[in-house]
Amino acid sequence: GENVEQHPSTLSVQEGDSAVIKCTYSDSASNYFPWYKQELGKGPQLIIDIRSNVGEKKDQRIAVTLNKTAKHFSLHITETQPEDSAVYFCAASTSGTYKYIFGTGTRLKVLA
Amino acid sequence: DAGVTQSPTHLIKTRGQHVTLRCSPISGHKSVSWYQQVLGQGPQFIFQYYEKEERGRGNFPDRFSARQFPNYSSELNVNALLLGDSALYLCASSDWMNTEAFFGQGTRLTVV
Numbered sequence: 001g002e003n004v005e006q007h008p009s010t011l012s013v014q015e016g017d018s019a020v021i022k023c024t025y026s027d028s029a030s031n032y033f034p035w036y037k038q039e040l041g042k043g044p045q046l047i048i049d050i051r052s053n054v055g056e057k058k059d060q061r062i063a064v065t066l067n068k069t070a071k072h073f074s075l076h077i078t079e080t081q082p083e084d085s086a087v088y089f090c091a092a093s094t095s096g097t098y099k100y101i102f103g104t105g106t107r108l109k110v111l112a
Numbered sequence: 113d114a115g116v117t118q119s120p121t122h123l124i125k126t127r128g129q130h131v132t133l134r135c136s137p138i139s140g141h142k143s144v145s146w147y148q149q150v151l152g153q154g155p156q157f158i159f160q161y162y163e164k165e166e167r168g169r170g171n172f173p174d175r176f177s178a179r180q181f182p183n184y185s186s187e188l189n190v191n192a193l194l195l196g197d198s199a200l201y202l203c204a205s206s207d208w209m210n211t212e213a214f215f216g217q218g219t220r221l222t223v224v
Contacts, residue, residue, distance in 0.1 A: 006154075032211045043116075043202055043215035044155065089154050095211055099145075099168050100204075102154030 002027045004092050006103025013080050014111050021075045021106045023090035030092040033073045034100070035064060038087045047088075048075070080110045114139065116205050116216035124222045125193050133188045133219045137205030143167075144186040145213060146178055147202040155202055161186055162208060193223045 003026040013019050025033075031052035036044035050057045050064045050073065057064050063076040077084055087107050091100040117136045125131050137144050143162040147155035157170040161180035175191045184205075190197055200220050204213040 004154075034212065036215070041217075043118075043217045046212060046214060049212060091154075093211060097160075097168060099157045099160060099170070100147075100155070100213065101157070104154050105152075 002030075002092075002101045004090060004101045004103045006090050006106060008106060009104065010107045010109070012109045012111060015080060015082060017080055019077045019080055019084070019108055019110075021088055021090070021108075023073050023075075023092075023103050025071050025073070025092040025101070027092065027094070027101070028071065029094045030071075030101075031095055032093045033064070033066060034091050034093075035062075035075050036089045036091065038089060038105075040086075044089060077108075080108075082110050082112050084108060085110045116203055116214055118201075118203050118216040118219050120219060121217065122220045122222075124224060127193055127195060127223055129193050130189065130191050131193060131221060133190075133201050133203075133221070135186045135188070135203030135205075135216060137184050137186070137203075138214055141205040141207050141214075142184050143206045143208055144180055144184065145204045145206070146186070146188045147204065147215075148172070149200040149202055149218070151199070158188070190221075195223050197221065198223045 005024045034049035038044045066073045090103040145160040146158040149155040159178040160168040164180045180186045200218040202218045203216045206213045
């Protein structure tokens, strides 16, 4: 069935360093890949997304890359700050279905 | 502009009881989806509604039901509550022409 694997489950980085979170999806029909940041006690917040017709997208310190052949996509955060500490989820979906398959999450801790 | 609003924010119920959770989507959004997030895991898809019709259903028992009203708000109902139903229930709204989904803060349900 549909599945999204996410690694690592926890990640600690020093403030100012970069962080990379990787996901692999199983459904080759997936064509939309959002990333969410979830802080304690809150709902997931959309931070960046990418569609299958694009290989890379960047928004300030955040970037996402997509390799359709390998069914991999990754989140890159540069110049990390303590406020980046949260749980990050990747997801995959197919246009028109609105059903998101989420990864298991990565707890990012940025050490000051 | 108001985001996705969910009520109540917290709820404690006894096994066997029934619960109703409510969601108001972002103004102009016609699609509402419901997700269950168990502690330490990614959200799991329960239902998706568009224009009052069910568009998708996840792998949840018939104890779970939902509906969407003419103003596009939605209710999630769970009957015969089990301890395992304890989770954060998330509502997401989206525009039919887009696949970006925006989540509410969730309803934390505890079944005792």
